[in-house]
Amino acid sequence: MNSELKLTDDGSHTLFVPEIDECYHSSHGAVQESRHIFIEAGLKQCQKDEICVLEVGFGTGLNGFLALLEAERSGKKIHYIALEKYPVDVEKAILLNYPKLIDSEKQDIFNLLHTSTWNEPIEITPYFTLHKIETDFTQYFHSQPYDVVFFDAFSPEKQTEMWSVEQFGKVYESCNFGAVLTTYCAKGMVRRAMQDAGFKVERLPGPPGKREILRGVKAP
Numbered sequence: 060m061n062s063e064l065k066l067t068d069d070g071s072h073t074l075f076v077p078e079i080d081e082c083y084h085s086s087h088g089a090v091q092e093s094r095h096i097f098i099e100a101g102l103k104q105c106q107k108d109e110i111c112v113l114e115v116g117f118g119t120g121l122n123g124f125l126a127l128l129e130a131e132r133s134g135k136k137i138h139y140i141a142l143e144k145y146p147v148d149v150e151k152a153i154l155l156n157y158p159k160l161i162d163s164e165k166q167d168i169f170n171l172l173h174t175s176t177w178n179e180p181i182e183i184t185p186y187f188t189l190h191k192i193e194t195d196f197t198q199y200f201h202s203q204p205y206d207v208v209f210f211d212a213f214s215p216e217k218q219t220e221m222w223s224v225e226q227f228g229k230v231y232e233s234c235n236f237g238a239v240l241t242t243y244c245a246k247g248m249v250r251r252a253m254q255d256a257g258f259k260v261e262r263l264p265g266p267p268g269k270r271e272i273l274r275g276v277k278a279p
């Protein structure tokens with residue numbers, strides 16, 4: 060997918076895709092949004108010492124980078140599985156200003172998230188193993204038991220097929236009991252699809268510029 064680097068309101072970059080007229084993140088702030096939805100409402104809710112994370116849509120690697128930093132901070136081990144149908148060009152990805160804004164000493168690690176080999180697990184740090192899989196999520200056969208899911212597809216208006224009961228159901232079946240799935244989209248049809256797939260769903264306050272987000276839990 061052709062995309063252009065763009066600044067969001069918190070000073071962090073996102074990518075804009077002219078073909079679908081949509082950005083990878085909220086224009087109110089990419090880093091602010093990712094931290095709020097995926098790290099605070101998602102990853103930090105998991106009490107395990109070893110956590111298996113699924114990300115739907117690896118994109119800029121921002122969520123992966125924040126999860127890696129959280130693994131270092133907490134001393135927990137993260138196995139991060141990221142599905143991506145349209146990998147971002149490495150030359151473009153390393154221009155993203157996330158390390159500069161968050162921790163400039165981690166520039167090399169951020170680059171490694173993008174330059175590392177696809178389709179096999181790679182130990183990026185002792186706390187963080189990255190397994191990027193180049194695939195179409197809607198065709199993917201899940202084989203890992205997930206504890207946390209970052210559901211970060213393009214909007215249902217642009218990619219309805221990603222947000223179906225069938226797709227949430229496949230993810231649900233692959234989740235451990237207690238697993239949490241968070242997403243920025245709080246639309247009724249998404250909440251119902253998550254519920255119909257089996258998740259217990261709650262609405263939570265969103266990051267600046269977004270009233271609500273959704274969190275689903277696979278209840279024991």
Ligand SMILES: C[S@@+](CC[C@H](N)C(=O)[O-])C[C@H]1O[C@@H](n2cnc3c(N)ncnc32)[C@H](O)[C@@H]1O
Nearest residue numbers: 083116117118119143144145195196211212213
């Ligand atoms: C809203 S962006 C978010 C990307 C990423 N989480 C980030 O923070 O940069 C959605 C991502 O889903 C990817 N995507 C779109 N269709 C897909 C599919 N069928 N399977 C896997 N990934 C897909 C896009 O290429 C894009 O990277």
